[in-house]
Amino acid sequence: QDLAPLNSDVEPDRIDWSQLEASFGPMPTPADGTRVGGVSKTLTNEYWRSLGIGYQSAADASNVGFAYQAAPSEGDQLGQLSIAENMILQGYDALLMSPQTDNNLQPALESALSEGMVVVNVNDAVIPSVAQYVGNVQRDNGVRVAQWFIDNAEGGKVAVIEGQPGVFAAGQRTDGFTATIEAGGDFEVVASIPANWSRETAYDAASTILQQHPDLIGFYANNDGMALGVVEAVKAAGLADQVAVFGTDGISDAYASIRAGDLTGTVDSFPVLTGEVAMEVALRLLAGQDLPRVVATPQALITADNIDAYAVEDTAALRATLLAE
Amino acid sequence: MTDQTDIARARGLKSLLPAAFNLRDAGTLLGLILIFVVFGVLSPVFLTAPNLLNILQQSSINACIALGMTFVIISGGIDLSVGPTAALSAVAGASLMVAGVPLPLALLAALGAGMLCGFFNGALIAYAGLQPFIVTLGGLSLYRALSLIFTGGNPIFGIPPEFRSFINGDLAGIPVPVVIVAVVAAILWIVLNRSPLGEYILAVGGNPEAARIAGVPVARTKITVYMLSGGLAALASMILMGRLGAADPTMGNLWELDAIAAAAIGGASLMGGKGSVIGTLLGAVILGSLRNGLTLMNVQAFYQLLATGIIIIVAMLIDRATRGKG
Amino acid sequence: MTDQTDIARARGLKSLLPAAFNLRDAGTLLGLILIFVVFGVLSPVFLTAPNLLNILQQSSINACIALGMTFVIISGGIDLSVGPTAALSAVAGASLMVAGVPLPLALLAALGAGMLCGFFNGALIAYAGLQPFIVTLGGLSLYRALSLIFTGGNPIFGIPPEFRSFINGDLAGIPVPVVIVAVVAAILWIVLNRSPLGEYILAVGGNPEAARIAGVPVARTKITVYMLSGGLAALASMILMGRLGAADPTMGNLWELDAIAAAAIGGASLMGGKGSVIGTLLGAVILGSLRNGLTLMNVQAFYQLLATGIIIIVAMLIDRATRGKG
Amino acid sequence: MAEATARLRLEGIQKSFPGIKALDDVSFSVMPGEVHGLLGENGAGKSTMLNILSAVFAANAGRILIDGTPVNLTDPKSARAAGIAMIHQELQLIPALTVAQNIFLGRPLSKAGGLLVDRRAQEARARAILADLDPAIEPSRPVSELKVAQQQIVEIARALLDDARIIAMDEPTSSLTPPEFDNLAALIEKLAGQGKSIIYVSHKMNEVFRVCDRATVLRDGRFVTTVTIAETSEAEIIARMVGRDVQTEGHVSHATDEVALSVSDLGDGRLISGAGFTLHKGEVLGVAGLVGSGRTEMLRLVAGIDRASTGTIVKDGRTCHFRSPRDAIHAGIGLVPEERKKDGIVRDRSVASNIALPCMETFSSFGLIRRKALRKEATALMEQMHLRPPDVDRAIGLFSGGNQQKAIIGRWLAADVDILLFDEPTRGIDIGAKSEIYELIETLAAAGKAIVVVSSEMTEILRVSDRVVVMREGRIAATLSGDEITEGRIAAHAIPQSKARAPQEPPQPQEAHHD
Ligand SMILES: Nc1ncnc2c1ncn2[C@@H]1O[C@H](COP(=O)(O)OP(=O)(O)OP(=O)(O)O)[C@@H](O)[C@H]1O
Ligand SMILES: Nc1ncnc2c1ncn2[C@@H]1O[C@H](COP(=O)(O)OP(=O)(O)OP(=O)(O)O)[C@@H](O)[C@H]1O
Numbered sequence A: 001q002d003l004a005p006l007n008s009d010v011e012p013d014r015i016d017w018s019q020l021e022a023s024f025g026p027m028p029t030p031a032d033g034t035r036v037g038g039v040s041k042t043l044t045n046e047y048w049r050s051l052g053i054g055y056q057s058a059a060d061a062s063n064v065g066f067a068y069q070a071a072p073s074e075g076d077q078l079g080q081l082s083i084a085e086n087m088i089l090q091g092y093d094a095l096l097m098s099p100q101t102d103n104n105l106q107p108a109l110e111s112a113l114s115e116g117m118v119v120v121n122v123n124d125a126v127i128p129s130v131a132q133y134v135g136n137v138q139r140d141n142g143v144r145v146a147q148w149f150i151d152n153a154e155g156g157k158v159a160v161i162e163g164q165p166g167v168f169a170a171g172q173r174t175d176g177f178t179a180t181i182e183a184g185g186d187f188e189v190v191a192s193i194p195a196n197w198s199r200e201t202a203y204d205a206a207s208t209i210l211q212q213h214p215d216l217i218g219f220y221a222n223n224d225g226m227a228l229g230v231v232e233a234v235k236a237a238g239l240a241d242q243v244a245v246f247g248t249d250g251i252s253d254a255y256a257s258i259r260a261g262d263l264t265g266t267v268d269s270f271p272v273l274t275g276e277v278a279m280e281v282a283l284r285l286l287a288g289q290d291l292p293r294v295v296a297t298p299q300a301l302i303t304a305d306n307i308d309a310y311a312v313e314d315t316a317a318l319r320a321t322l323l324a325e
Numbered sequence B, C: 001m002t003d004q005t006d007i008a009r010a011r012g013l014k015s016l017l018p019a020a021f022n023l024r025d026a027g028t029l030l031g032l033i034l035i036f037v038v039f040g041v042l043s044p045v046f047l048t049a050p051n052l053l054n055i056l057q058q059s060s061i062n063a064c065i066a067l068g069m070t071f072v073i074i075s076g077g078i079d080l081s082v083g084p085t086a087a088l089s090a091v092a093g094a095s096l097m098v099a100g101v102p103l104p105l106a107l108l109a110a111l112g113a114g115m116l117c118g119f120f121n122g123a124l125i126a127y128a129g130l131q132p133f134i135v136t137l138g139g140l141s142l143y144r145a146l147s148l149i150f151t152g153g154n155p156i157f158g159i160p161p162e163f164r165s166f167i168n169g170d171l172a173g174i175p176v177p178v179v180i181v182a183v184v185a186a187i188l189w190i191v192l193n194r195s196p197l198g199e200y201i202l203a204v205g206g207n208p209e210a211a212r213i214a215g216v217p218v219a220r221t222k223i224t225v226y227m228l229s230g231g232l233a234a235l236a237s238m239i240l241m242g243r244l245g246a247a248d249p250t251m252g253n254l255w256e257l258d259a260i261a262a263a264a265i266g267g268a269s270l271m272g273g274k275g276s277v278i279g280t281l282l283g284a285v286i287l288g289s290l291r292n293g294l295t296l297m298n299v300q301a302f303y304q305l306l307a308t309g310i311i312i313i314v315a316m317l318i319d320r321a322t323r324g325k326g
Numbered sequence D: 001m002a003e004a005t006a007r008l009r010l011e012g013i014q015k016s017f018p019g020i021k022a023l024d025d026v027s028f029s030v031m032p033g034e035v036h037g038l039l040g041e042n043g044a045g046k047s048t049m050l051n052i053l054s055a056v057f058a059a060n061a062g063r064i065l066i067d068g069t070p071v072n073l074t075d076p077k078s079a080r081a082a083g084i085a086m087i088h089q090e091l092q093l094i095p096a097l098t099v100a101q102n103i104f105l106g107r108p109l110s111k112a113g114g115l116l117v118d119r120r121a122q123e124a125r126a127r128a129i130l131a132d133l134d135p136a137i138e139p140s141r142p143v144s145e146l147k148v149a150q151q152q153i154v155e156i157a158r159a160l161l162d163d164a165r166i167i168a169m170d171e172p173t174s175s176l177t178p179p180e181f182d183n184l185a186a187l188i189e190k191l192a193g194q195g196k197s198i199i200y201v202s203h204k205m206n207e208v209f210r211v212c213d214r215a216t217v218l219r220d221g222r223f224v225t226t227v228t229i230a231e232t233s234e235a236e237i238i239a240r241m242v243g244r245d246v247q248t249e250g251h252v253s254h255a256t257d258e259v260a261l262s263v264s265d266l267g268d269g270r271l272i273s274g275a276g277f278t279l280h281k282g283e284v285l286g287v288a289g290l291v292g293s294g295r296t297e298m299l300r301l302v303a304g305i306d307r308a309s310t311g312t313i314v315k316d317g318r319t320c321h322f323r324s325p326r327d328a329i330h331a332g333i334g335l336v337p338e339e340r341k342k343d344g345i346v347r348d349r350s351v352a353s354n355i356a357l358p359c360m361e362t363f364s365s366f367g368l369i370r371r372k373a374l375r376k377e378a379t380a381l382m383e384q385m386h387l388r389p390p391d392v393d394r395a396i397g398l399f400s401g402g403n404q405q406k407a408i409i410g411r412w413l414a415a416d417v418d419i420l421l422f423d424e425p426t427r428g429i430d431i432g433a434k435s436e437i438y439e440l441i442e443t444l445a446a447a448g449k450a451i452v453v454v455s456s457e458m459t460e461i462l463r464v465s466d467r468v469v470v471m472r473e474g475r476i477a478a479t480l481s482g483d484e485i486t487e488g489r490i491a492a493h494a495i496p497q498s499k500a501r502a503p504q505e506p507p508q509p510q511e512a513h514h515d
């Protein structure tokens, strides 16, 4: 049966991660010798390493074997495909994949399915034909930041630092932010510039933008690495008091920067927790459960106001906080 | 006479090897065998037939690009724009397929698009006399931008299933992409070693001024070489499109580095005038086996990077040592 | 005599330009001026003093890397490993700083790390006779892997504020990074044009065999050049670290392409034997102004890519046209 | 001769390259103050011997003694330290550097504690050295701007710099004119007078007899004899070198009245202007002139290598516009270039490939090269020209210079062009091969080909030409035929008016041949 192409941001067949246990009961115990493989986008970004930590801890909790592999560098689409195929050869029961693009892992998906493996697409790029997706709503990242500006400022000039052109997450985040803030009041997006996920390029772009718009009130960057570059540019321009800077992902450096009063906020998508949920979904599928096509994972806008509530090492406590919302 | 016997002896030695092969390629082959032995010992899966086919399949796209790159490099140039050229050809081909244009026509159009990119590169290099590096660096941005703008940044889905199943099928147990690349390589070997064009390419790369004075159509040769590279990038993009079932405007990221690496491992000199079809194929397989073996051993990404760097250098050292002061 | 008057005429022309300058650089300068005029007309902010300083500041890191690259290219080589070399130096320097090692010592260690990477590249190229492209491609993986493994992939924060404020400060209104790069460029100009080493580099790149016969220490010259490139990569990484306040193990991604582009725009030939310090500086500023101008005009991502590609090619065409059949 | 007193003794030198023994147990000695000729055909091993002496190559066996003491030379620098300097056959200059920088390359004069090159001092000393050779060479000019002849003088100057005790000269005059040789000969006498030992390699017998005291003859890498010049004759030496008789026949004309090529008002907008000549089938047209008179430039225009700005070229009644050498070749015009290494050969390709480049089509069918046919034809051609070693599959870069030249000439025989332009065709070619080339030129002319020969060697011009055009400062100064072709008249027309003291005869009004 052919599935309709998936758009994870709008798919109606979805469930929030918090409802899993309520709807499908407690975690089933996996069969002995169950092995799960993870194919990550890259390990050079903390986000993807944290996701792996989540996978591993959930795997340990259920006593299943786990191996985590990543493409040598972000953007190496064929390299990631080869790695996925090579893992399939090793005969895992389930595969958690975070593809570089919407389609670069398509053949791996197909051959994994033909080997009878369970495949879960975890976050970021979305394979349209995938049966199971776990991840957050990318658009929401931008929407949340825009909402903060609408709630906390009268209006003014804002700018976006985009990720790599053509990448799904970058496009959705930028879109969510721009559409929401332009509809929501007296704001003007004066610049929307690609910085290719690079801290250095983001720094240069931000200082150029500040040169031209010294009255700018805020930046939204598509990820935290770029946001931290922007923060330095804002400080160098002596505009730290006037310009709010937001990132996305919630890496630990972003937390540190918020605490230091530099970064205004980030949209944390809780990678460790996301990893745990994804592993849980995979194991439930292996146990034969029929889950909704999209399992949405948590997100929260972190600012100096709420940082202590979210900055917890222990994911059980974090779960509790998020569930309490 | 000493001369005569010496020459006779050298001839005799040569005739022991198949004609297609040269001593330089033997060094590369040795590197490959070493990698096979090491991984074969370390991982039980590595030397199984399905995995070897897997390696060939995974190497086929890089091999295809690297073959074109080899010709460009032999002619004394370089083509950094192969990845975006592939992307542009893929979106051109895919959008025609989706629009219902007959498959062969759409494929021809895709190849045409790739060759057009190559022609643009080649014409700027041959007629305007610009440096290949800078022209194709410009092309790298240009063709990528065109395919992004054309598609609005979204991949094109809906590749005809018959095309996909053709590419994903096999011939006598050999994956179709491997067969395609093998055929292409055979043709290119003949072109390089047996055709006037091959002689022209080697001459242009070896000494462009002398080639020109000897009546070699230098500009035409250069343009042909870049068109070949563009066409092979398009072919690679078709193979990939068949496998992925989509044409992505971001396709082909970093392909140029892998392709140059395969060609260089295979003995092509970036100074021009030197390179081998067989060497490049071996180079692509070396890179493919490396990645395959490291993944099979479940080496962590950072250490994979480390191993890749070390093995590339060690392979070159071995190669160098075996073939002496070539 | 015809010869004599010809020489006299050529001398006369030359003496109108400052000695540091050559005709080739004039073409590059013209390209830069053209870009300035276009952006100046299109954006009112572009030609303001603060923005010009901004451009210089933004170009300084690429200029620093590109200067090293120019020397490598003149010697007939290439250094693809500059980005990872920078990253390795940065994490080395930063971790020492964070550990409380006195600043000058930490800085020296960082430079040392960069030069060590360069030494490794250079030794493999000079003594083992490997191709520069492949050695530094291996280095690209190797040094990146080392810095990722060393840091576990996380950036190192906590750079001493006095270092940061020094780098972010200015001297008589000129940003410190710009001053540093200007001083380095002046020294390198003297090295290339007035020192024995400069002659050796030109000789090794122009005709390695003739250089060897003339008694030029070819191996030592090559190694020096790669060490210089590594050292300058380290210097660039220190500047960037001061500006960003962190040493990121992924620092320097794709720096090699920007640096080669700057050198090539500035007239360096990848065949070796040719290149200019001033040309490379102009090349770096051309690329910097391009990015700056496009950002000021808020050109959308895809079209920025398009414009970059077109402008690089057009700049080269203009340059080529103005200096004729150079 | 008491070997103990020899300044230099080479003993049992052996050197093999893959597939060939270049030197086989060769020994000879050179005394202090002696000018010692080293003679032999192309490929006999002369350059190899000198390269071993200056430690560019390492010998497989044998030893080198200086003043009776064995020396161990590991690299060019150590050879220089041992007092050995060498002038290389293939010019070893760096185009991007100036004359002075090239002369001092590897041992710069420095200031500021060795940090900076003392350009002024270098240029001053370079000027002093060049004063004896060619004062017109400006030490501050980049070598890339010099003519080959001037580059060769720079190469000579470099060897004189060190004050070496042994100077090896490998065909130092291959692109020099007689007056320049005179300067060099005087210099050699002076150096010998100072007790220096000089090894002199040349294919020009008159030079050998003028400067050398003794000479050693090599054949096929083996020692043949050492002779005392005063006690021998040119014919004897040649017989020893070649191992057979070389005929030196006079000139026979095969010129017809049929015009093969007519060039008029040719100009390049720079040096050449108003150049014109007519070439008949079966005719050999010599082009004489001083270095820098524009002979090479004119040939390049005719061969389509450079674009002419004015003028017409009419071949077989059709007006041609050559946009590339390929056009010219298709029209049946081929050029043997002056700078073999730069404009002639593709080093890494085989002799057969180099020969076939202009006429790949004729060696191909169905788009593929017929390798067997090509090899057969190339082998036949090269056998006829005595290529040594006779292996057309060997990379051309591995052959001695003279043998490379044979292959480049062979290229146009294979391509079967009807007009052949030779620019210094026998530069670096041995006596035997030279007379073979002259015979070849004659045979070609007899077969109806039209031939232009540019040469700086007066004897060569006189030997081969039916008519002679003399160039001066980019123009045709005169066209001489029949009895007018004399050394004196050619020289008179070649020297620029301002420079000539008094031309022996008034230059004839330029006259184009209209038939
Ligand atoms: N580097 C090399 N590699 C292989 N063979 C070589 C090399 N150099 C010289 N030879 C061979 O050694 C032989 C001797 O060459 P050499 O250059 O010494 O001749 P020569 O006497 O100087 O000739 P010529 O008069 O043409 O300059 C030739 O057959 C040549 O092909
Ligand atoms: N030292 C030099 N630097 C730059 N140009 C030069 C130099 N010497 C000569 N030329 C240019 O080249 C012109 C002619 O050189 P060309 O090679 O045609 O002379 P030629 O008569 O063929 O001499 P040759 O005997 O060297 O072949 C000169 O008149 C001059 O314009």
Ligand SMILES: [Mg+2]
Pocket (backbone or CB within 6 Å): D046, D047, D048, D089, D170, D400, D401
């Ligand atoms: Mg010789």
Ligand SMILES: [Mg+2]
Pocket (backbone or CB within 6 Å): D295, D296, D297, D338, D423
């Ligand atoms: Mg000439």
